Amino acid sequence: MxxxxxxxxxxxxxxxxxxxxxxxxxxxxxxxxxxxxxxxxxxxxxxxxxxxxxxxxxxxxxxxxxxxxxxxxxxxxxxxxxxxxxxxxxxxxxxxxxxxxxxxxxxxxxxxxxxxxxxxxxxxxxxxxxxxxxxxxxxxxxxxxxxxxxxxxxxxxxxxxxxxTRARKIDSSLSRTVAFTYALSRSGMGMPDIMRILARNRDVYGEAAEEIAVGVKAMDLFGLDVLTAIRQMSRQSPSEKFEDFGENLASVLQSGRSLPSYLSEQYERYQRDAKAEQEAFLELLSVLAEGYVSLFVVGPLLLITILVIMGLMGIADTLRFLYLTAYLLIPLGNVGFVVYLDSITESLYISRENRTVPTATVPTVRRVSDPDAGRTVSDGGTTVSNAERLAAYDKFENVRTALTEPLRTVRENPDALLYLTVPLALLSTVVRLLPDLAAGTATIPSADDVVVQAALFVLGTYAVVQWNHRRRLKAIEAAIPDMLDRLASVNEAGMTVVESFRRMTKGDLGALNEELARMERDIEWGTDTATALRRFEDRIDTPTVTRVVSLVTNAMRASGDIGRVLRIAADDAQESKRLQRQREDEMMTYLIIIHLSFLIFLVIIGTLSAILVPALQNLPSGNAAGSPVTVGGLGNISTVNIHAYTVVFFHTALVQAVFSGFVAGKMGEGTVRDGAKHATAMLAIAYVAFLVIDFVVFS
Incomplete structure (x- = not known):
């Protein structure tokens, strides 16, 4: 039943x-x-x-x-x-x-x-x-x-x-899409071809290019002419700004007006809009930063204080609520905040997982000056061509580089370091805890030092290489506008694209010198310039470089005279750099606020652990009549597990340190990875603070 x-x-x-x-x-x-x-x-x-x-x-x-x-x-x-x-x-x-x-x-x-x-x-x-x-x-x-x-x-x-959501993303990516369209139109390319290129590069140019792809499908699948396709895609778009752009674009094409002239006007207009949107976005981030401090730092602090007082006074058993706050509410709240930040940031970061990068495995890839280029060589009875040797080299290049040049691998891809440090940290933790585990005396408090030190090792080493990696990428991106300007000048002087790039290697472009030298080696071995550029894009793997390479390689297909296109790309890269620098400068104030709020959090938690808990612990076990001690008649303190409260204070400070650090990185620099240095610093401060408390108060 x-x-x-x-x-x-x-x-x-x-x-x-x-x-x-x-x-x-x-x-x-x-x-x-x-x-x-x-x-x-x-x-x-x-x-x-x-x-x-x-x-x-x-x-x-x-x-x-x-x-x-x-x-x-x-x-x-x-x-x-x-x-x-x-x-x-x-x-x-x-x-x-x-x-x-x-x-x-x-x-x-x-x-x-x-x-x-x-x-x-x-x-x-x-x-x-x-x-x-x-x-x-x-x-x-x-x-x-x-x-x-x-x-x-x-x-x-x-x-x-x-x-x-799509309307917001279209508006934010429209200026880059118009810049791309304007540059290709200046190279002499027709609008249908530009639309098809944008459709193929919508992972680079975002939702605005995704809308262009709708028009391309209308032309290729349903046979619509370009004017009808543009009007149809603009009417179906959720963005009013894109709808106006599409309607005006169709009118310009129909009237025979100069397309580059119209796109130039639109490019300047959307650049001004991008500046206004950047200011609005920074205001939103400032509000979010203040909200984060209030909800996820001050809020848990007040809740913990109330729960601690209730628990230590014996009013109720609040340990379970403290565990819930420290191990669930604070992590979930911070993770949710980071996810929301990521959704409004709308980064156009293109990862290697969703981008196909060409490799130098075609038969034409060979050293031009090599007398054996193109010939077959007998190797133990097996006939092997140079192209096949290069194909095998490219196939195992990553493994070879990781084994022979580990520092270079880590410098270019900091995440690779985690494959070494995480297993080492886990192995160290197990080895150090093994005696307690074998004796059956292992407890969570006894493992705290070992786990925290292992976490500091992993976070600290990763923070160093990530900081160095980001500094290198910022230096490269800062040199991109100068490189494009020089390329434009050389190309406008009559040199070919290949000669222009070779000329660049003779100059001084700071962090770009090494990458330009690698591009020259690719070209010397017979790789075409477009492939060398895309391999350069894969090595740097930043939104600015990706957009520049996409623009230049497609412009090269239309014409060898790409000087004007390079000027536009330089202006776009310079504007992107300026907006990024403005955001970092504005958010520096709120990074300081997050650090200060964590320090206040740590001071109060440390005060509870260092002053309130010992004061209650040192109370006499009974009054004159021998009965259990009560404070204000609220409860029985002698039944409270004071050690458990001390442990949860420590864990709460550690959890808040790690998550506040990653939130600071996401808010200030745009990625959670960049929060590793903040998390390392906060975690080290919290750990040292409680070591001092434990030594001074409880020793």
């Missing part, structure tokens, strides 16, 4: 199973689709007062389903959620009744003396069958309706949210 009570619950889960499996199972997806269209397909086709608006939202959000299918599924999901919620509502009511069905006597024995009046307030009166039926019916209807309505609302809100 006991198992039969859970049959409705199993039925509720079975109803939701196809919906949960639809994203990963083709069979479940087809089943849900078929049922949805058969059940609600006719209804949603013939009804819907907001249908036109919702259709626009679905198209702009790039939802891969028609309105009829999406709306039908929405009704099915809402219906299933309502039915399942109705069933779950009965169990919710039963659980509440079972939880509250406790006698007042038992409640009084569990509650502190000051709160025993609550025992009479939470007593559940005995219910008749009729009353119980009404209660269960009400709970079932309430949970069912809320579940169905919430599901229906979320299904339509998700595309609307995606609409707004």
């Amino acid at each position: 006991g198992l039969l009570n859970f049959v409705p619950l199993v039925l509720a889960l079975v109803l939701l199973a196809p919906v949960a499996l639809a994203p990963i199972s083709t069979t479940a997806y087809r089943t849900v689709t078929r049922v949805s269209l058969q059940t609600f397909g006719t209804y949603v086709r013939d009804s819907g007062r907001r249908r036109n608006r919702r259709e626009e939202v679905l198209r702009a959000a790039h939802v891969g389903e028609t309105y009829r299918l999406y709306a039908s599924k929405t009704w099915v999901y809402g219906t299933l959620a309502a039915i399942s919620g109705s069933i779950l509502g009965v169990y919710v009511a039963g659980l509440v009744l079972a939880t509250l069905s406790v006698s007042p006597t038992v409640l009084r024995s569990k509650l502190p003396t000051k709160l025993d009046f609550l025992a009479d307030l939470v007593v559940v009166p005995s219910l008749s069958i009729g009353h119980l039926f009404v209660l269960l019916l009400f709970s079932s209807a309430t949970v069912g309706l809320l579940g169905g309505r919430l599901t229906y609302w979320l299904r339509w809100e998700i595309p609307a949210y995606e609409w707004n």
Whole structure:
């Protein structure tokens, strides 16, 4: 009979199973689709007062389903959620009744003396069958309706949210896209070809290029002319700014007006807009920084202080709440804040995982001056060509470099260091804790020093190489505008692109000298200039270099005279550098605020651990009558586990140090990786502070 009570619950889960499996199972997806269209397909086709608006939202959000299918599924999901919620509502009511069905006597024995009046307030009166039926019916209807309505609302809100997100991303990337279009138009390339290049490089130029890809599909798949395709993609875009740009662009193309002249005006306009958006973004970051300090530093500090006072006074056992705060609430809050920061930052960082980088494995890649170039060589009875040797070299280049030049590998890719330091830290931790583990005396407090020192080793070494790596990349990006200006001057003087790059290696461009020398070696071995540039892009792997290389390589296909394109690329790179420097300068103030707020957090936590806890610990064990000590009549201090409070203070400070450091890096420099140095410094300060407290107070 006991198992039969859970049959409705199993039925509720079975109803939701196809919906949960639809994203990963083709069979479940087809089943849900078929049922949805058969059940609600006719209804949603013939009804819907907001249908036109919702259709626009679905198209702009790039939802891969028609309105009829999406709306039908929405009704099915809402219906299933309502039915399942109705069933779950009965169990919710039963659980509440079972939880509250406790006698007042038992409640009084569990509650502190000051709160025993609550025992009479939470007593559940005995219910008749009729009353119980009404209660269960009400709970079932309430949970069912809320579940169905919430599901229906979320299904339509998700595309609307995606609409707004894409509109914001399009606006932020439009200036770079217009600069790219303007530069290629100056090289003599036609608008259809420019659109196709943008569609192929939408991972570089973001959502604005993604909108251009819609027009390219309209031309290539449906045979529309360029004017109709541009107007169609602009009308379907969620961004009003992009819609205006597309409509004006179509008018310019139709009227025969100079396209480079129009794009030049738009480029300057969007540059001004980018400056205004940067200022608004910095204001938002400043508000977020202040909010972070209030919610995730001051807030937990106040909560911990209140819980500690209640616990140490014996009012209630607050250790579990302190554990929840230190090990769950603070980490989750900080992680959520970083995720939100990442969503509004909208970085165009292109990683190696989603970009194909050409390798020098084509037969034409050989040293020109080599007399054996292109010939086959007998090697132990096997005939091997130079191209095959180069292919094998490229295949194992990363492994060879990691083994023979580890410092260079770490300098170019700091994450590679973690493959060494993390196993070493884990091995060191296990070896140092092994005696305690073997003796069965290992505890969490006894492992604190070992774990913290291992964490400092991993974070500290990574922070050093990451700082050096970032400094190198910033120096390279700072030299990019000068390099482009010099290339433009040399190219405009009549030199070819290859000769221009070779000429650059004779000058002094600081951090770029080494990379230009490597590009020259690639070209010397027969690699074409475009491939050498893309290999340079892969080595640097920053948004500025990626955009420059994409622009230059595509301009080279249109014309060898790319001087004007290089000037535009230099101006764009210079403006990007200026905006980035402005952001770093503005955020320096808030980095200092985050560090100071952590120090205040540490001072208060340290004060609780160094002053309040020892003061209570040193109280006499009884009064004159020999009874347990109480303070103000609030509770019994002698029953409080003071050592546990000391340990949780220490752990809270360590957790706050690490997460505040990574948040500081994300907010001030744009990536969590750059927070390693802040996390290392804060963690070291917290660790040393508690070592001093332990030595001075508890020794």
